[in-house]
Amino acid sequence: MLVSYQWLQKYVDLTDLTAEETAEKLTRSGVEVDAMTNLSEEIDGLTAGYVEACEPHPDADKLSICRVDIGEDAPAQIVCGADNVAGGQYVAVAKVGGTLPGGMKIKRAKLRGQTSEGMICSLQELGFESKLIPKKYSEGIFVFPEPVTPGSDALSLLGLNDTVFELDLTPNRSDCLSMLGVAYETAAILGRSVKKPEMPVTESSEPSESRVRVDVAAAEANPYYGATVIENITIKESPLWLQMTLMAAGIRPLNNVVDITNYVLLEYGQPLHAFDFDRFNSDEVLVRYAENGEQMTTLDEETRVMQADHLLITNGKTPVAMAGVMGGATSEVQNDTKNILLEAAYFDPVTVRKASRDHGLRSDSSVRFEKGVDPQRVRDAGKRAASLIEELAGGRVLLPPEEFDQLDRSERQIRVSLTQINGLLGTDLTVEDAADVFRRLQFTFEISDETFAVDVPTRRQDIFIEADLIEEVARLYGYDRIPVTLPNSATTPGKLSDRQKKQRQTRRFFENTGMHEAVSYSLTSAAKEARIGIDQQMPRVDVALPMSEERSALRTTLLPHLLDALEYNKNRNEYNVHLYELGSVFLTEQTAINEQPDEKTYISGAFMGRWFEHAWQKENRDVDFFAVKGVLEGLFAELNTSERIAFVQTEKEGFHPGQTAAIMADGIEIGFVAQLHPSVAKTWSLPAVFVFEIDFDELIKGEMPMSYQPVPRFPAIDRDIALIVDKTVSAEEVADVIRREGGSILTNVALFDVYEGEHIESGKKSLAFSLRYLDPEKTLKEEDVTDVHETILKALYTALGAELRQ
Amino acid sequence: MLERLQELYDEAAKKVDDAVTLQQLNDVRVAYLGKKGPITELMKGMGSLSADERPKVGQKANEVRESLTKKIEEKEAVLEKEELNNKLKNEQIDVTLPGRPVPKGARHPLTSVVETIEDVFIGMGFTVAEGPEVETDYYNFESLNLPKHHPARDMQDTFFITSDLLLRTQTSPVQTRSMEKHRGQGPVKIICPGKVYRRDEDDATHSHQFMQIEGLVVDEGIRMSDLKGIFATFVKQYFGEDRDIRLRPSFFPFTEPSAELDISCAMCNGEGCRTCKHTGWIEVLGAGMVHPNVLEMGGFDPEKYTGFAFGMGVERFAMLKYGIDDIRHFYTNDARFLRQFARE
Numbered sequence A: 001m002l003v004s005y006q007w008l009q010k011y012v013d014l015t016d017l018t019a020e021e022t023a024e025k026l027t028r029s030g031v032e033v034d035a036m037t038n039l040s041e042e043i044d045g046l047t048a049g050y051v052e053a054c055e056p057h058p059d060a061d062k063l064s065i066c067r068v069d070i071g072e073d074a075p076a077q078i079v080c081g082a083d084n085v086a087g088g089q090y091v092a093v094a095k096v097g098g099t100l101p102g103g104m105k106i107k108r109a110k111l112r113g114q115t116s117e118g119m120i121c122s123l124q125e126l127g128f129e130s131k132l133i134p135k136k137y138s139e140g141i142f143v144f145p146e147p148v149t150p151g152s153d154a155l156s157l158l159g160l161n162d163t164v165f166e167l168d169l170t171p172n173r174s175d176c177l178s179m180l181g182v183a184y185e186t187a188a189i190l191g192r193s194v195k196k197p198e199m200p201v202t203e204s205s206e207p208s209e210s211r212v213r214v215d216v217a218a219a220e221a222n223p224y225y226g227a228t229v230i231e232n233i234t235i236k237e238s239p240l241w242l243q244m245t246l247m248a249a250g251i252r253p254l255n256n257v258v259d260i261t262n263y264v265l266l267e268y269g270q271p272l273h274a275f276d277f278d279r280f281n282s283d284e285v286l287v288r289y290a291e292n293g294e295q296m297t298t299l300d301e302e303t304r305v306m307q308a309d310h311l312l313i314t315n316g317k318t319p320v321a322m323a324g325v326m327g328g329a330t331s332e333v334q335n336d337t338k339n340i341l342l343e344a345a346y347f348d349p350v351t352v353r354k355a356s357r358d359h360g361l362r363s364d365s366s367v368r369f370e371k372g373v374d375p376q377r378v379r380d381a382g383k384r385a386a387s388l389i390e391e392l393a394g395g396r397v398l399l400p401p402e403e404f405d406q407l408d409r410s411e412r413q414i415r416v417s418l419t420q421i422n423g424l425l426g427t428d429l430t431v432e433d434a435a436d437v438f439r440r441l442q443f444t445f446e447i448s449d450e451t452f453a454v455d456v457p458t459r460r461q462d463i464f465i466e467a468d469l470i471e472e473v474a475r476l477y478g479y480d481r482i483p484v485t486l487p488n489s490a491t492t493p494g495k496l497s498d499r500q501k502k503q504r505q506t507r508r509f510f511e512n513t514g515m516h517e518a519v520s521y522s523l524t525s526a527a528k529e530a531r532i533g534i535d536q537q538m539p540r541v542d543v544a545l546p547m548s549e550e551r552s553a554l555r556t557t558l559l560p561h562l563l564d565a566l567e568y569n570k571n572r573n574e575y576n577v578h579l580y581e582l583g584s585v586f587l588t589e590q591t592a593i594n595e596q597p598d599e600k601t602y603i604s605g606a607f608m609g610r611w612f613e614h615a616w617q618k619e620n621r622d623v624d625f626f627a628v629k630g631v632l633e634g635l636f637a638e639l640n641t642s643e644r645i646a647f648v649q650t651e652k653e654g655f656h657p658g659q660t661a662a663i664m665a666d667g668i669e670i671g672f673v674a675q676l677h678p679s680v681a682k683t684w685s686l687p688a689v690f691v692f693e694i695d696f697d698e699l700i701k702g703e704m705p706m707s708y709q710p711v712p713r714f715p716a717i718d719r720d721i722a723l724i725v726d727k728t729v730s731a732e733e734v735a736d737v738i739r740r741e742g743g744s745i746l747t748n749v750a751l752f753d754v755y756e757g758e759h760i761e762s763g764k765k766s767l768a769f770s771l772r773y774l775d776p777e778k779t780l781k782e783e784d785v786t787d788v789h790e791t792i793l794k795a796l797y798t799a800l801g802a803e804l805r806q
Numbered sequence B: 001m002l003e004r005l006q007e008l009y010d011e012a013a014k015k016v017d018d019a020v021t022l023q024q025l026n027d028v029r030v031a032y033l034g035k036k037g038p039i040t041e042l043m044k045g046m047g048s049l050s051a052d053e054r055p056k057v058g059q060k061a062n063e064v065r066e067s068l069t070k071k072i073e074e075k076e077a078v079l080e081k082e083e084l085n086n087k088l089k090n091e092q093i094d095v096t097l098p099g100r101p102v103p104k105g106a107r108h109p110l111t112s113v114v115e116t117i118e119d120v121f122i123g124m125g126f127t128v129a130e131g132p133e134v135e136t137d138y139y140n141f142e143s144l145n146l147p148k149h150h151p152a153r154d155m156q157d158t159f160f161i162t163s164d165l166l167l168r169t170q171t172s173p174v175q176t177r178s179m180e181k182h183r184g185q186g187p188v189k190i191i192c193p194g195k196v197y198r199r200d201e202d203d204a205t206h207s208h209q210f211m212q213i214e215g216l217v218v219d220e221g222i223r224m225s226d227l228k229g230i231f232a233t234f235v236k237q238y239f240g241e242d243r244d245i246r247l248r249p250s251f252f253p254f255t256e257p258s259a260e261l262d263i264s265c266a267m268c269n270g271e272g273c274r275t276c277k278h279t280g281w282i283e284v285l286g287a288g289m290v291h292p293n294v295l296e297m298g299g300f301d302p303e304k305y306t307g308f309a310f311g312m313g314v315e316r317f318a319m320l321k322y323g324i325d326d327i328r329h330f331y332t333n334d335a336r337f338l339r340q341f342a343r344e
């Protein structure tokens, strides 16, 4: 909503306040002034002029030489390039030395040999947007519609000594979609009165009923329809003040009748519509729902197809307007219009909203109907418009209007006690403090027993319950004056849940390995996920109307976006990047979704380039499978879940067939670690990339409680063994046998060497383990250890064919 | 003989003083204290001495041996130290060469902001609640006093999945979910950080995915002044002791009265600058007293309980804190951006 400060002052006395001060007060009490435009700020030296003579330039086809009286001793010679310039016009002249918006300086100039002392201005040159300028002036200079005194201040003649507020209204404050609404709000803040518009109309001998009949077949959607017939009007250009007022409010002037309906729309917040009564082709207004598929052509020359819940104004047979949204082309007011039917109606917000949405049509009318117009203002708005039409277009107004009226104009009464007010706000207000606010708002009320019974005017459609009234008290009393306290309630222990603590622990752990935390978008596409081997046809959560194919479904893995990030970094010369992400994936088994998906928290990582780099000492290591596995083993230890976990060789589409391990917890697969398949990596133009992805909640499930073991009092005995096994035997299988046979005195098994090649039979490999034996009860003797050691070797041979390496 | 012993001592002591290497010192030791040294030789002639003189000479000889031994040992320590220092001097390194790096990854700035805010509120007795990102229309809208066709639904353009399922547009649904868990019994004191989604074209100031932190306090006798108090505490802890706060009336369907919370601009100390659009204030969050309908739908008796709720944008906090000018940086995962937060 654009609010002219000059216009606002027609209703509220603001002579003692600057526009800035008023704007600040509005903003602080809840009607935010988002921007302010001073219309004359960049204009200097603008004066009214009279074109005494205008002749073609001898050396230029498109230029004219004008002699212009600008109220000085001698007329000024001005060269003008506009087609519409002519002798006898009253115009706006920017004098030599003056400035125009955009910092344009006016200088004495020579144009094709002719001196030019100033500039005759167009409205564009005065800073108006082209789309707001009346057609008549859109291609040339502006011409005053009435005579003005040459040399007088053109800024004030044009109404440009004004500031326009741009209001950023919250959805509840639709009352401020009208000048009167803003006036009531301003008056309430300042404790002043509102001067209402006058609407004198000549008493008429005939009512509109004598010309037209109104029927409404959908009273719930249209509880009030008033039709005023006005005869013998003259369609012409509106007076300057009206045109300038509309332009300042962001509406393009058209002709006097349409301009008046727009002016009253802005003033009262009540949309009106004027039909050409002769082109209406009937003496009946019938408001009804459309037939499914019924068609009509709207003002914008579009043919629109209706649905059964769209409300139409018809002439009894054919539609003439889409109620509250847009008029029809056939009955539009035109230059030759003589008689009009002026509609002032109340349309149901939901009905208008539906039609406006379905047709993609948002107009100044529909916006106001959708929010609910003031039922007490509908008739007044019609009368105000009739009065202005009589004044500015002549004609005879047939009163009273012909009406259909089932409109509920009653005021809501809400009771609120002083205790409730102070209780909710934490204030210490008196009855008088609260009463003062209601008086300023011009709400009528009664007080008994410190309880207010407030009649809420129908213009305030946002006030329903006690809390709404309390908010009115709070904002006009001043949010600043509410004290600062802390809750009286019992103290509660603030803490993170165990799961939340473990998430933080996980993040800290990754940070300390040198991995950066990534956050990526949850929306992705099935095609993207298919790149790492995920079935494109798998049921997934699709967005109904995606903004793009790229963001059409919710992710089922975090990896593709991490790979995107690696690629992004690599393209910017960042070759050694290790990222992890902790975030949600969205899984479903439904092909047609009607339930919330299973939202799982995954931790995933992607690594590329150097894992360790200390170049000058030549200690450089690229990331490999075991770097990533090491990170994960560290994490599992950190989260105290190591004992539940095993890595099992596996294969997975999209990943290196020889370097992929399933991560098993208590025998159930909860994730994997792998090298990305080189051909997949290539599609991201990435080098060797290693990744992992783990279901976080499965990982932290069933944590082993930490149990303290006494520090050993007896020395341990270490024994190393080197074994020859088949290449297919995994280190973990060997270690398992050792652990199983080692019994209680075997406390640690550590692999320290893997070897294949020279001196080893082909198809075999050597594995070397270091074993530590310890008895917490006594000092172990060599022979105790030797017995166990022999048992282990025997078992290794039996189970895995392992032989001691000689 | 006594004089001879003294002479030998003086002679040896001088050689010890003159020795500059451990080898020379050892030579002195062997020459004078060795089995074939002059002192030993001298003592062989002790037999010719009177019984009176013999003990005196014997004592003197021992004194000379001991003094000399001591003197050699002292000199030896000095020479050893010198020799070690000479050796270490040859091991000098260039201390300006880079050290062996210890890895340090970065916490995402959004995580950093969330954790800091969580900790401030945990300190005030809050717990951290969570909720699903795919929500039902009921929790995201209806239970928050936004029935179907409510015009305020236009404030948020929603990613729908079905007519009833959607990507949550706000973390507010966790309000209702948390109240339900409390089964009508106060106090409820939660904050809820999380991702939310709206149909916005991504640009420098808009993102179709962003993070919010929602907060809710419900108990008997909660007042709007308490909301101010909690925020004054929060703002001072998070933004610094010298920040002022102010509330401005606003509108949210699920609170009444509603407010925007501004803090005084840190860049200009409230004088007005570009960051604060010359107002001296920066809007940081929306808040208000929980609407009675919302309390009721959450299973709380609005006659008995009141509460306040608030919501803040995590990206906005991070942008203010670090001076980041483009919201897309948070989702690009550019190492050159992320790495800077390893210092946090």
Ligand SMILES: [Zn+2]
Residues within 6 Å of the ligand: B265, B266, B267, B268, B269, B270, B271, B272, B273, B274, B275, B276, B277, B278, B280, B281
């Ligand atoms: Zn500032």
